Amino acid sequence: xxxxxxxxxxxxxxxxxxxxxxxxxxxxxxxxxxxxxxxxxxxxxxxxxxxxxxxxxxxxxxxxxxxxxxxxxxxxxxxxxxxxxxxxxxxxxxxxxxxxxxxxxxxxxxxxxxxxxxxxxxxxxxxxxxxxxxxxxxxxxxxxxxxxxxxxxxxxxxxxxxxxxxxxxxxxxxxxxxxxxxxxxxxxxxxxxxxxxxxxxxxxxxxxxxxxxxxxxxxxxxxxxxxxxxxxxxxxxxxxxxxxxxxxxxxxxxxxxxxxxxxxxxxxxxxxxxxxxxxxxxxxxxxxxxxxxxxxxxxxxxxxxxxxxxxxxxxxxxxxxxxxxxxxxxxxxxxxxxxxxxxxxxxxxxxxxxxxxxxxxxxxxxxxxxxxxxxxxxxxxxxxxxxxxxxxxxxxxxxxxxxxxxxxxxxxxxxxxxxxxxxxxxxxxxxxxxxxxxxxxxxxxxxxxxxxxxxxxxxxxxxxxxxx
Amino acid sequence: xxxxxxxxxxxxxxxxxxxxxxxxxxxxxxxxxxxxxxxxxxxxxxxxxxxxxxxxxxxxxxxxxxxxxxxxxxxxxxxxxxxxxxxxxxxxxxxxxxxxxxxxxxxxxxxxxxxxxxxxxxxxxxxxxxxxxxxxxxxxxxxxxxxxxxxxxxxxxxxxxxxxxxxxxxxxxxxxxxxxxxxxxxxxxxxxxxxxxxxxxxxxxxxxxxxxxxxxxxxxxxxxxxxxxxxxxxxxxxxxxxxxxxxxxxxxxxxxxxxxxxxxxxxxxxxxxxxxxxxxxxxxxxxxxxxxxxxxxxxxxxxxxxxxxxxxxxxxxxxxxxxxxxxxxxxxxxxxxxxxxxxxxxxxxxxxxxxxxxxxxxxxxxxxxxxxxx
Amino acid sequence: xxxxxxxxxxxxxxxxxxxxxxxxxxxxxxxxxxxxxxxxxxxxxxxxxxxxxxxxxxxxxxxxxxxxxxxxxxxxxxxxxxxxxxxxxxxxxxxxxxxxxxxxxxxx
Ligand SMILES: Cc1cc2nc3c(=O)[nH]c(=O)nc-3n(C[C@H](O)[C@H](O)[C@H](O)COP(=O)(O)OP(=O)(O)OC[C@H]3O[C@@H](n4cnc5c(N)ncnc54)[C@H](O)[C@@H]3O)c2cc1C
Ligand SMILES: Cc1cc2nc3c(=O)[nH]c(=O)nc-3n(C[C@H](O)[C@H](O)[C@H](O)COP(=O)(O)OP(=O)(O)OC[C@H]3O[C@@H](n4cnc5c(N)ncnc54)[C@H](O)[C@@H]3O)c2cc1C
Ligand code: FES
Numbered sequence: 001x002x003x004x005x006x007x008x009x010x011x012x013x014x015x016x017x018x019x020x021x022x023x024x025x026x027x028x029x030x031x032x033x034x035x036x037x038x039x040x041x042x043x044x045x046x047x048x049x050x051x052x053x054x055x056x057x058x059x060x061x062x063x064x065x066x067x068x069x070x071x072x073x074x075x076x077x078x079x080x081x082x083x084x085x086x087x088x089x090x091x092x093x094x095x096x097x098x099x100x101x102x103x104x105x106x107x108x109x110x111x112x113x114x115x116x117x118x119x120x121x122x123x124x125x126x127x128x129x130x131x132x133x134x135x136x137x138x139x140x141x142x143x144x145x146x147x148x149x150x151x152x153x154x155x156x157x158x159x160x161x162x163x164x165x166x167x168x169x170x171x172x173x174x175x176x177x178x179x180x181x182x183x184x185x186x187x188x189x190x191x192x193x194x195x196x197x198x199x200x201x202x203x204x205x206x207x208x209x210x211x212x213x214x215x216x217x218x219x220x221x222x223x224x225x226x227x228x229x230x231x232x233x234x235x236x237x238x239x240x241x242x243x244x245x246x247x248x249x250x251x252x253x254x255x256x257x258x259x260x261x262x263x264x265x266x267x268x269x270x271x272x273x274x275x276x277x278x279x280x281x282x283x284x285x286x287x288x289x290x291x292x293x294x295x296x297x298x299x300x301x302x303x304x305x306x307x308x309x310x311x312x313x314x315x316x317x318x319x320x321x322x323x324x325x326x327x328x329x330x331x332x333x334x335x336x337x338x339x340x341x342x343x344x345x346x347x348x349x350x351x352x353x354x355x356x357x358x359x360x361x362x363x364x365x366x367x368x369x370x371x372x373x374x375x376x377x378x379x380x381x382x383x384x385x386x387x388x389x390x391x392x393x394x395x396x397x398x399x400x401x402x403x404x405x406x407x408x409x410x411x412x413x414x415x416x417x418x419x420x421x422x423x424x425x426x427x428x429x430x431x432x433x434x435x436x437x438x439x440x441x442x443x444x445x446x447x448x449x450x451x452x453x454x455x456x457x458x459x460x461x462x463x464x465x466x467x468x
Numbered sequence: 469x470x471x472x473x474x475x476x477x478x479x480x481x482x483x484x485x486x487x488x489x490x491x492x493x494x495x496x497x498x499x500x501x502x503x504x505x506x507x508x509x510x511x512x513x514x515x516x517x518x519x520x521x522x523x524x525x526x527x528x529x530x531x532x533x534x535x536x537x538x539x540x541x542x543x544x545x546x547x548x549x550x551x552x553x554x555x556x557x558x559x560x561x562x563x564x565x566x567x568x569x570x571x572x573x574x575x576x577x578x579x580x581x582x583x584x585x586x587x588x589x590x591x592x593x594x595x596x597x598x599x600x601x602x603x604x605x606x607x608x609x610x611x612x613x614x615x616x617x618x619x620x621x622x623x624x625x626x627x628x629x630x631x632x633x634x635x636x637x638x639x640x641x642x643x644x645x646x647x648x649x650x651x652x653x654x655x656x657x658x659x660x661x662x663x664x665x666x667x668x669x670x671x672x673x674x675x676x677x678x679x680x681x682x683x684x685x686x687x688x689x690x691x692x693x694x695x696x697x698x699x700x701x702x703x704x705x706x707x708x709x710x711x712x713x714x715x716x717x718x719x720x721x722x723x724x725x726x727x728x729x730x731x732x733x734x735x736x737x738x739x740x741x742x743x744x745x746x747x748x749x750x751x752x753x754x755x756x757x758x759x760x761x762x763x764x765x766x767x768x769x770x771x772x773x774x775x776x777x778x779x780x781x782x783x784x785x786x787x788x789x790x791x792x793x794x795x796x797x798x799x800x801x802x803x804x805x806x807x808x809x810x811x812x813x814x815x816x817x818x819x820x821x822x823x824x825x826x827x828x829x830x831x832x833x834x835x836x837x838x839x840x841x842x
Numbered sequence: 843x844x845x846x847x848x849x850x851x852x853x854x855x856x857x858x859x860x861x862x863x864x865x866x867x868x869x870x871x872x873x874x875x876x877x878x879x880x881x882x883x884x885x886x887x888x889x890x891x892x893x894x895x896x897x898x899x900x901x902x903x904x905x906x907x908x909x910x911x912x913x914x915x916x917x918x919x920x921x922x923x924x925x926x927x928x929x930x931x932x933x934x935x936x937x938x939x940x941x942x943x944x945x946x947x948x949x950x
Contacts, residue, residue, distance in 0.1 A: 052853045127888045127900030134904035142875040147850035382894045395651040398512025405638040412909040448772035451758040458755035715943045767943045
């Protein structure tokens with residue numbers, strides 16, 4: 001088994017920055033990522049950009065080139081196409097091309113980023129309904145864009161960005177349905193003074209909206225009761241919703257939905273690290289010290305899986321945590337560390353000033369957090385919101401009991417697309433706060449892996465492999 | 469709405485402490501005897517073997533050093549079909565009971581031979597009434613064509629079967645609450661005030677008063693038993709279980725290590741009789757289980773593992789149950805075992821009758837299961 | 843299978859072309875892209891039906907989270923199409939319902 005001073009999981013801005021920093025401090029570092037190329041979600045495919053017109057994705061995307069270049073020059077063992085399916089506090093198991101092996105470490109930094117928040121609404125399992133993030137990934141990795149009547153529905157900065165990027169690419173948007181609840185605007189105002197420190201982000205947001213309007217895309221605000229409409233063959237034909245008190249339908253063959261992003265906590269949860277409920281972001285995040293260490297010694301977190309902060313914060317956090325690790329590993333003295341960390345922390349604080357405003361403004365409407373009874377919440381096992389509510393009302397103690405009783409969360413996605421919703425529904429039905437209700441126990445493997453691969457990580461078979 | 473009681477004071481004829489398979493089975497039996505029952509349990513996350521087990525209704529090999537236990541296991545297996553029917557009738561939940569017989573697969577000739585000797589001795593102890601057969605590789609392959617080429621053979625017994633343990637739990641909870649059982653999930657019982665004929669059980673803000681109390685708290689019994697003048701020397705023994713994705717149905721028989729559920733998922737691990745799995749790291753144990761599963765059924769090699777867990781067996785020093793009424797505080801009963809699925813039908817039947825009436829059917833030989841034996 | 847795609851290819855930097863086989867038919871894909879993207883670009887799908895109710899599904903998140911893109915790729919069922927990069931000659935089949943257990947050669 002190979003051993004490293006530090007293994008970083010995830011090659012987004014946080015992971016790349018962390019690995020680069022730690023290597024520059026003389027640590028023996030490996031970085032593992034399940035994508036083909038380093039970049040993470042924001043800088044997907046940045047090594048070989050696809051679109052010939054760089055204006056479509058804009059400068060924030062190409063900023064990643066420099067980060068990826070520095071990373072590629074760093075003295076780091078980079079394993080791509082490698083999915084980590086188990087982590088302990090001293091080793092991990094990863095799968096590459098159907099073969100698994102173990103890697104040992106003194107410290108591990110989990111930088112697995114965010115996933116889009118599940119957006120359950122009636123009809124969201126229909127082919128043709130995808131997330132905004134998915135559309136952006138296709139833009140970045142294939143130069144593909146939805147063609148034919150397109151509706152974008154939901155809320156959040158990424159939704160606006162993707163709408164803009166698509167319209168820059170010449171894609172027509174039949175309707176942009178903004179589901180941000182009207183009262184969010186008022187509630188967010190109290191965070192405006194703080195947000196002004198993050199004026200650059202505010203400006204970016206208003207520019208995106210202005211750009212969309214110039215292109216003739218006028219968002220419909222205060223949309224609710226989203227519903228995908230299909231023909232008798234199950235093909236997507238449109239989207240039905242309420243706006244200004246009336247029910248409307250817009251025809252479409254592609255429907256992109258989005259309700260913000262949430263931390264990917266699978267690995268930290270599987271390690272048994274402490275997590276807390278973030279009421280403003282309506283998601284779980286690992287409990288961390290100032291420098292990103294979790295409640296499990298030698299396990300660290302940086303980037304959007306620490307709580308949503310965006311790409312620049314992720315990069316800074318990656319540097320900060322790596323600096324901390326270098327100090328703990330004895331590669332950096334306390335004074336140098338104090339100096340470096342102070343500067344990074346100040347920058348992080350500035351970058352985060354906008355968050356309370358954004359989080360308040362883009363809190364999803366209740367219908368997406370706790371959908372109507374007939375809505376499928378567990379896509380894999382096809383369990384509806386109504387079934388979960390019923391279980392909660394008949395004495396089911398929490399999400400793990402519910403999972404055992406109705407199989408929600410037992411399919412291949414391992415609860416990634418229903419976990420948040422199930423906790424919310426149980427909390428509502430039993431009239432308890434979400435943190436009291438809790439979350440699924442997440443266990444190894446955190447990605448499905450063949451039994452042959454699991455068998456293959458046995459020390460006996462590993463030494464056999466080494467011998468042969 | 470909920471059958472779950474609100475904080476405060478509750479009265480019942482019997483309080484069952486522990487809402488796992490043992491507690492719920494006993495509670496069901498007591499309800500059938502017309503008693504008003506409260507079950508006190510912990511919340512969503514607790515040590516709960518009932519949520520992590522293998523789902524076998526298993527007889528062969530159980531009680532090799534205790535004929536009374538062998539008899540009890542077999543009795544329960546014969547009561548199981550009625551028990552399952554009762555659940556389906558009341559709740560509409562089919563717990564997927566299948567009792568077509570079970571296979572205990574042996575990888576080596578030596579293992580198979582040892583197993584044969586053990587089962588023959590058990591048959592002798594039961595005066596020849598103990599059906600099983602020893603299958604060599606070819607005989608096994610005739611029953612299960614998917615068996616691996618290196619497997620030595622198996623023992624087969626028509627007494628064995630399996631259920632879906634999760635649906636079982638769900639059905640038992642539903643039946644209990646539908647019958648106006650009070651399910652109180654306020655957390656661990658921390659104190660039992662014992663007076664002859666009157667017990668006051670404290671759980672969080674809840675106080676439950678009853679004339680009888682049943683300790684069915686699994687590992688929790690260890691702490692609780694002394695409060696009612698009993699002893700429950702139970703200790704944990706970890707078992708790990710792997711669940712692989714749904715695949716087309718190929719395996720009818722439950723085996724001690726691998727079974728296919730009604731949904732098509734593949735459960736791999738150890739039934740309680742097997743080699744202890746409490747050594748080594750999780751990765752090693754998982755790898756060992758996966759390796760053995762593939763050796764037994766090579767077609768599983770490319771099937772994906774979706775979930776795994778470890779669950780704690782509730783083990784007495786000799787592995788056999790404890791059934792005992794307190795002499796110091798009559799009305800307090802202790803029920804604990806390490807095969808709560810298999811014994812569920814017995815717990816809901818004769819064991820519950822014993823608790824309801826205070827008199828045990830002599831053929832159960834319950835005195836064999838007193839904790840005084842330790 | 844419908845071929846009028848809901849997606850179109852935008853002007854792109856040059857890249858090699860890869861031919862994969864989807865449901866037995868050849869399909870030109872862009873080197874480096876995922877199987878899921880290539881299939882969507884060609885307007886093919888639904889890519890699976892569920893084991894529970896046989897309801898039709900297609901890729902949803904494109905980042906490995908939702909498992910809606912499960913396909914049989916080079917003989918391995920339930921493989922995530924969005925996490926698999928196209929390769930020359932790759933064989934892709936859509937899945938209908940519950941997966942099969944692979945046949946194992948009997949070398950007994
Ligand atoms: C689909 C999507 C699109 C986004 N687009 C934008 C955008 O255009 N602009 C913007 O500002 N923000 C965007 N975001 C927000 C994004 O979270 C942050 O901007 C930024 O990417 C966070 O960086 P990070 O380093 O924390 O994580 P990420 O960039 O998400 O990187 C995490 C990396 O971890 C890897 N990983 C995860 N789990 C495992 C595992 N088990 N094994 C191995 N590797 C693993 C992933 O492959 C990924 O490369 C997007 C988010 C999502 C989900
Ligand atoms: C891996 C594994 C595989 C198994 N396979 C099989 C099998 O195939 N067949 C079979 O027959 N058996 C099997 N078993 C055993 C079977 O699961 C157990 O015998 C059975 O679940 C025990 O039930 P129980 O109710 O006694 O204990 P548990 O299920 O542990 O339940 C105890 C309950 O009591 C509660 N509790 C504890 N302390 C307190 C307290 N102080 N106050 C209130 N509540 C409390 C707990 O929250 C819990 O709900 C297996 C066990 C394991 C671990
Ligand atoms: S499309 Fe979601 S996992 Fe592939």
